[in-house]
Structure formats: structure tokens, C-alpha cells
């Protein structure tokens with residue numbers, strides 16, 4: 495498995511959580527005497543090594559829901575399913591849950607509008623929404639409008655925690671995390687966060703007394719605060735401060751999460767929130783392997799990360815390296831329909847005649863879509879109009895080669911997502927095609943084109959090397975895009 499930026503954050507988070515679970519509620523004094531340096535077992539909740547808590551469960555619920563689009567009802571239903579121990583528990587039971595979260599989930603059960611379920615009083619500011627906000631970062635990675643980001647954070651937090659303080663703590667965490675996702679180092683990200691939040695405060699009429707509570711994070715430098723003034727209770731402000739303090743007073747993933755655990759009290763949550771950021775800063779490979787290896791349901795979490803990476807980060811989900819020797823292949827090439835009009839595997843071709851519509855524009859084939867999007871990407875409106883008018887996919891392809899201001903590196907970054915989206919439109923708008931694709935089940939779809947080393951494998955189906963992915967001469971991007979579309983259509 496090649497870890498992605500999603501793995502960095504999610505595994506950073508869950509490992510921090512699992513380190514903290516055995517000593518949750520232990521005092522700082524106790525942990526000074528018996529510091530945690532390794533993944534422990536049993537302890538507070540009597541759970542085996544690698545067990546994660548409600549923090550990770552609800553994080554996974556949110557992540558899984560976001561993979562299907564932004565839907566507050568769906569998110570809240572997943573929380574309810576977790577509460578009933580139907581999904582995302584490490585061992586089939588819920589052994590840790592906060593007061594505010596419990597109260598909110600009871601309202602979800604009664605069919606209350608999700609954004610009205612979270613407590614909105616000052617006493618409802620436990621860290622229960624901050625501890626599960628991480629996946630929203632990935633969903634919002636391309637969003638630059640602070641008002642939109644705030645609104646989304648507010649809605650997602652409000653399912654369990656609707657008070658401004660909880661929402662604002664989540665907002666600060668998300669803005670900091672988004673700066674990390676953009677590739678900033680932790681110091682840059684901290685300054686970016688302070689600056690952006692300052693502008694947001696200036697432009698919005700917010701409660702001054704509430705904002706003042708965040709001064710140690712927003713105005714001062716949290717890392718300059720002495721340890722005896724950093725608290726690690728389950729209060730949202732404490733958790734936000736403690737996690738940023740742990741990040742900015744250490745220089746490695748390991749030191750950051752162990753410091754968070756050894757602050758004591760709400761050890762799992764402080765370490766999980768810290769770990770999510772530390773994972774983004776130091777990367778997956780900085781997480782000790784012995785800690786990763788004991789994480790309960792590691793493979794399921796890996797799958798979720800891949801799904802998030804594909805759907806939220808618009809990244810390629812399948813690659814040649816992921817194919818296993820036991821996988822079954824379906825090789826296709828050519829675009830001609832069968833003489834009797836039946837759908838055959840040639841429908842997977844970009845040239846297959848099956849029109850679809852997007853935002854009021856008709857695309858005659860997936861090839862027309864791909865070339866039109868190429869022209870749009872480089873701002874060539876003249877060629878774009880000609881492509882949309884092109885009578886055949888061959889003509890569209892030829893026009894695509896004439897797009898002006900073309901840059902290969904930009905095209906390489908965008909091409910897969912363009913083709914995936916086009917094929918999603920093509921197959922989702924035609925029931926027969928959709929059924930045909932779904933009927934291929936788990937097969938590896940392979941464009942066995944001897945003349946295409948990007949979208950195909952650069953080999954014909956009967957070439958002796960075609961059965962051996964490591965010997966392919968091409969990337970098979972079309973096959974992998976179709977497999978991704980198949981996954982989306984299944985959901």
C-alpha cells in the first residue's frame with residue numbers, strides 16, 4: 495500500500511487515539527510517574543492493544559459519509575448506527591461516549607433535524623465535535639471561501655455540538671489543517687491560520703467575549719505557554735490548545751502524540767486530535783510501524799482512506815501496483831457495437847456512441863467530453879465549440895490535439911479525474927450500460943490497446959505479457975477510471 499495524504503491524517507489520528515485509550519482519565523501526576531512510551535493494552539477501558547475509541551469511530555462515520563457527498567442526514571444516521579454498535583466499532587461494542595454526544599444521538603434517533611440535535615448551551619462544549627472533524631479537511635481541500643468553510647464546519651459540528659465555542663474550535667482546527675494540506679510547514683500553517691481567522695473575525699459580527707477565549711491560540715503563540723498552564727480535559731478549548739501546543743513543542747510524530755497522552759485526563763482525544771495534525775505534518779512513514787501494526791481493523795481503515803483519497807481528493811484509486819495475482823481480468827479494446835446491437839465490452843471504449851448531458855451540454859461520446867474538458871482546461875473556447883460540434887469521436891480527438899496553450903504537466907494532473915467524471919456521466923445516464931459495467935463485479939478492467947500506453951496497457955490482449963501487470967507497457971488509466979466509476983455506481 496502506498497500511503498496517501500489521507501492515510502497520513504487518518505492513521506496519525508487513530509494511532510494517537512489508541513495510545514491514549516488505556517490511560518484515559520489518568521492524571522498528569524500519575525503519567526509523570528508512569529509515562530506512556532509505547533502502545534499499551536487494557537487499562538481504563540479494558541480493551542486490547544490497538545483499540546480505538548469513539549473519537550475514531552465518529553471520525554470514520556463522517557469520513558465514510560462524505561465519500562458519498564455532503565449530506566447531514568446521512569452523517570447523523572451513521573452516528574446513530576455507530577451508537578447502536580452496527581458500524582465502526584473496534585470490537586462490536588461502544589465503550590466510550592461523551593455526555594453531549596449521547597444526548598445528541600438520542601435526538602437523532604427521534605428524527606430531529608441533524609443541525610438541531612447538538613446542545614447549544616455553554617455547558618455543551620465538550621470536545622466531542624472537535625474530535626471527529628478531521629475528515630472535513632479533505633472534503634474542503636479546494637474551498638477557499640472562509641464563509642463556506644465556516645458554514646460547513648458549523649453544520650457538521652452542530653449535529654452534536656452547536657455552541658459557537660465548539661464550532662469555532664473546529665473551524666480553527668480545519669483552517670490550520672487546510673494550510674498543512676496545501677503543503678505549508680507547521681509554523682507557516684499556524685501563521686496562516688492566525689491571519690485567516692483574524693480576517694474572518696474582522697469581517698463577521700462575532701461575539702467578542704467568545705473570541706477572547708481563543709486569544710492564546712489566535713493572538714499569542716501557544717507554544718510559549720508553560721506546560722502547567724496547558725490543560726487536557728474534555729473541554730473543547732483545552733483540547734484545541736493542548737493539541738496545538740503538543741505539535742509546536744515537539745519535532746516528530748512520536749514525540750507529539752506521546753506528549754499529548756502524557757498530559758493526562760482526556761488522553762485519547764488530545765492524542766487523536768494532535769495525531770491527525772502530526773500525521774499530516776510528518777507523514778505516514780513517521781508513525782512507528784509497531785503502533786500501526788496493532789491498530790484494530792487496520793485493513794478496513796486503509797480501504798476507507800483509499801476511498802476518501804479517490805472521492806474527496808479526486809485521486810486515482812487503483813494503480814498497476816495494487817493488482818494481485820489472484821485478480822481476474824476483463825480485457826477490452828475497440829469500439830464497434832455487436833452486429834445484433836447487444837452491449838458488449840466494447841462499450842468501455844471512449845469512442846462508444848452513448849450521449850450524455852452535463853450542465854445542459856450534450857456530449858456525443860466520452861471522447862467528446864474528454865477533449866472538451868481539455869480545451870476548457872487551457873481556455874481554448876474556439877476549439878471547445880468545434881469539439882462539441884464534432885460528428886465523430888475521431889474528429890473530437892483530432893481537434894483535442896489542436897488545443898492552444900497546452901501544458902503537458904497540467905494535463906497529466908487533470909486527465910484522470912476528467913475521464914473518470916466523463917465515464918461516470920456516461921454510465922450513470924444509461925441504465926443498460928450501467929448494468930453491464932456493474933455486472934463485471936470485481937474484475938480488473940484492462941484496456942488491452944497495443945497502441946496506447948497511457949489509457950491502455952500498451953499491449954494487445956493476446957500478448958504473452960498482458961496477463962502480467964508488472965510487464966505492462968502502459969498505465970491502464972481508462973480501465974482504472976472505469977473501475978472507480980463502477981465503485982461509485984455500486985454505492
Ligand SMILES: Nc1nc(O)c(N)c(N[C@@H]2O[C@H](COP(=O)(O)O)[C@@H](O)[C@H]2O)n1
Pocket residue numbers: 547548549589590591592593594595596619620621622623625728760762763
Ligand atoms: N468525561 C468523560 N467521561 C466519560 O465517562 C466518557 N466516556 C468521556 N468520553 C469522552 O467524552 C468526550 C466527548 O464528550 P462530549 O460528547 O463532548 O460531551 C470525548 O473525549 C470522549 O472520548 N468523557
Ligand SMILES: [Mg+2]
Pocket residue numbers: 518549760761762763764
Ligand atoms: Mg476522549
